Amino acid sequence: MSYQNYVSRKEGNELGAGYVAKVREKFPSAILDEERQTADQLTITVKTGIAA
Secondary structure, eight states: OOHHHHOOOTTEEEHHHHHHHHHHHHSSSEEEEEEETTTEEEEEOOOOOOOO
């Protein structure tokens, strides 16, 4: 499935849930936190690999 299909696909009331699921599948430890502000607005925190 293409990027656009994941971004525009609705799963329940959450837009983009399929895209986030695919990122988690491809990079299991990359997404550290996921928080929804609304049904179509999502903030994710990702691991960057940059040492502090």
